[in-house]
Amino acid sequence: MTDRERDFGLGPSLGLTLGSALLWGVAHLATHRHRTAFVLMSAQILLIAAILTVVTAFSTQLLSLAVQPGWMTGLALILAAVAVAWVTVIIWSYMLVRPAASGIPARALAAGLAVSLCALVLAPTAYAARMAYVSRDLVHHLFAGNMGGPVVAEDPWSGAQRVNFLLVGADSAPNRPGVRTDSMTVASVDTATGATTLLGLPRNLEEVPLPAGPARDRFPYGFTGDGGSTPGLLNEVFQYAEDHPELVPGVATGRRGPALLKETVSGVLGIPVRYYAMVDMKGFAEMIDAVGGVRITVEEPIVYGKYREGLLQAGTRRLSGEEALWYGRSRTDSDDYVRMGRQKCLINAVARQADPLTLLNSFEGLATATKRAISTDVPQDLLPALVELAHKVRDTPIRSLNFVPPLISTADPDWRLIRHKVTEALRPVTRRPATTAAGGATPTASPEDPVTLDKTCG
Known part of the structure; x- marks a missing residue:
């Protein structure tokens, strides 16, 4: 130099x-x-x-x-x-x-x-x-390896017009053995447009018909659980399969519950449920905290806690993970069906507010919480297509249909009516014109349509 x-x-x-x-x-x-x-x-x-x-x-x-x-x-x-x-x-x-x-x-x-x-x-x-x-x-x-065969990039959904995901909220407690699937929703997504309909099944459906095979052989007239020791509700099917491997022969521990529950829900709704994702409720709260909370419109005050120790005031605010958990699970001064409606609202809010920048900024904390909170059978090779489908879902209104009273009696469900309503709900949305004050026409839903638009939750 x-x-x-x-x-x-x-x-x-x-x-x-x-x-x-x-x-x-x-x-x-x-x-x-x-x-x-x-x-x-x-x-x-x-x-x-x-x-x-x-x-x-x-x-x-x-x-x-x-x-x-x-x-x-x-x-x-x-x-x-x-x-x-x-x-x-x-x-x-x-x-x-x-x-x-x-x-x-x-x-x-x-x-x-x-x-x-x-x-x-x-x-x-x-x-x-x-x-x-x-x-x-x-x-x-x-995510599991691709057990269903190779995923074709040009057609990841194998030509299906809709793909159905079973979304399960599981609640386990120290004073109660096993896992109860207290929240069960099928998200039916149009693979071309992302148009999504959420089909909500109440946890307390009785005498649910089980799929053909060992399960139906044991319960030919519908699931009744372990006799008098359990009420025999839909939310017990998952754990019952895990405890009784002979009902799902050849399926490993940890996968028997999801397998039987997917087949059962498929039969109830009359549509093929392809994948499932189960979220532990406590882990869900950690996931919400990892992304900085979720903005929700609370329609009316919600009392929560075993001893009524908390209160979510009405209004639009950002809820912490614990608050969001109670928003979605509290039944104090309400019932299962009101809670189901709030759960759909919460799912919608999380889906719409989880933008890519937020996910990347909180990726490590979210990944840690997700590993503890979620189990699924979605294969790895399908993830890119699933991300693209999620983008479409965020840009379309989410519709909802809950099979609760008075539409469906949980003690004596009309299974044929449920399948009929699902078929109607998944048809292309038909609108009829309504006259506006200015004399123009605006699209409105038919009064016979049981499907409603989910709230955006602020």
Whole structure:
């Protein structure tokens, strides 16, 4: 290195080092390395252009990549390569313009700036590597391998016009053995438009018909549980299957309950339930806290707690995880059916407020809570298609149909009527014109339509 190249004071040295970190090649221009400077500047401009193109043109696909461990790992490696190149430019620039004869303090200050700039470049790479690790761990922990055969990217839903997911809220308690599925909702989603209808089944449906095979052989006239020791309600089917492996032969522990419950619900509704996702209620509260709460419109004050120790005042506010949990589960001064309505509202609110930026900002905490709270049989290979479907769902109104009194008697359900109502609910929505004050026509639902639009929950 020649004296001319090192003939910089402290101020110019600091400025050129910082400038080279922002725009590659600045220090090289100052030391008359014009060709190298041109190459470095061109490389940085191309890199920035590529990043902007990806972010703007493929923004909707970025969240899909977050659920694919291979892509996340590849992204981390690319970022690491960019970081190494950036750090190399910073160090190279510093070596070209470091102060030659300003004394040890000045040179230490210049070196400290270079080290700090390198750290600023390396920190996002370390964060991305951590995200990749957390993503991979979550996907492998939560989602099973693709047991149903390969997923075709062009047609991930195998030509189905609708795909049906069983969403289960499970409540286990120290004073009660096993798990009770106290919230059961089938989300029927149009794979082309994302139009979604939530079909709510009350937990206390009695004598539910079980699918053909060992289960129906044992309960030919409907599920009655363990005789007098249990009431024999729908919310007991899951745990009963886990406790009696002979009802679901060949299925492993932990999967018998979901398998029998999916088949049972399929038979009740008359539609194929393809996948399930079960959320532990306490874990659900942790998930809400991880994303900073959920904004809900509380229509009227809700008393909660075993000893009425809490009260959710009416109004629109952001609820914590514990408050959201009680909003969805409290039956004090109300009943199961009012609670079901609030649960649908809560599902809707969470789905609409979980934007990609919020999910990414709280990804690690949400991943930790999710691992403890959720179990599902959605295969890994289906996750990108599921993320894309979720985007469609957020852009369409969510409709709801609950099979509760007076429509359905839980003690003596009309199974044929339930299936008929499901068929009606899943038909394309028909509207009839209603005259406005100005004489125009606005679409309104038919009064015979049992399906209602879910509230947006603020």
